[in-house]
Amino acid sequence: MLKENVPASKFVTVGINITLAIVWIAYALWYARAFRETGTWGFLVFCISETILACLYVFRTAPRRVSIHFVDWIVAVAGTALPLLFSSTGVLIWSGGSVLILIAFVIQIFGLLSLNRSFAVVPAQRVIKTGGLYRFVRHPLYASYLLAFAGYILISISLYNILIIAAATTLLFLRIRLEEKYLLTDATYREYHAQVPWRLVPFVY
Template identity: 45%
Template sequence: MAETLAAALFLLRSKPVAVSAHAGDWLIGIAGTFGVFMFVPAGYGLLPPAKLLLLLGCLLQIAGLLSLNRSFALVAAQREIKTGGMYRLVRHPLYASYMLGFVGYVLSNTSMRNLAVAVVVTLLLLARIVREERLLQQDPAYRAYMRRVPYRLIPLIF
C-alpha cells in the first residue's frame, strides 16, 4: 500500500517551483530510491521479530506520504513547503521511515549483502537530505521552518 501511494503521489505531484539541475542530485535521488531493490530475503534473521520494525516503518511511511501529499519527488525540488502532520516532528519523516524499515529488514533478513545495502542506501539518503536542504534553504519560508523544526530525522536527537 505504501509503495502504491508513493507511486500515485509521484504521478500526481504538483509542479515544482525549482528542481535541481545538478547531475549528482539526480544520481543520488535515483540510487537512494531504487537501491532498496538490492535487498534479498535471507534464510537467517538475527532478530526475526524485527519484522515489526519493518511494519512500523511502512506505517510511518504512509503517514509521511499523506503529510507530504502532492509535493512528493525523487530528486531535490521545491514545491509547497509542508509543515503539518509528520513534518511537525522532523524535516524528513519519509527518510526516517525508510531507515527504520531498513533496520527491521536487516535484523529479520540478516546477511552481509543486506547490511551493505542498508548502509549504502542510508548514506545516499543522508546525502539526499543535505542536497535537498541546500536547494530548499533558498526559500526564506523553508529557513523559518528549519528554525521551528530543528531535527532532520529523529526528534530531540538528529
C-alpha cells in the same frame, strides 16, 4: 554551464511520474514474490507500501523548480534504486523486524498524508509543508526508511544486505544534506528550517 534549477515542464513531470510509478510497481512485485517465497509478512508490508507510493507518484503535484545539479540527481537516483537490490535469501534473526517495518510503514503513510502529494525524489521546490509529522522533524519519510532498513536486516540478514543497507543509509544522509542545501534558497523553507531543528528524530538529530 548548467543552472542549478530550472522551471518544471508539465510534460517532463508527467513522464517522470509515470516512470517512477513503474519503478515502484517493480518494487511491489519483487516484495510480493519475497513474501510468497519466505512467508515473512514484513515483505508484504513493503509490497503494500510500494504499491501506495506507485499510485501517489502518478498524482503528485508538479514542482515549481527542479534541481538539475548532477550530484543531486546521482545521489537521489542511487539512493532510491539501492533498496531494489535487497535480497530476500538472508537469514531471519528476529521476526520482530517485521514489526519495525510495519511501524515504518505507518510513519510513511502519515508523512505522505502530511505532504498531500507534494513530494519528490530529487531536490525540488514545491509548496513547503509544515503540518502533521513535519511539525516535529524535517524528514519523517527518511526516518521511516531508516527504520524499515533496520527491520529488513533483522528479517533477512546477510553480508550482501548489510553492504546494501550501509550504502543506502550513507546516501540517505547525503541526500538530506543536498536537499536542504537546495531548499534553503527558499525563504519559506529557511523559516521552517529555523522553527524545526530536528532532521529525523526529535531531540536527537
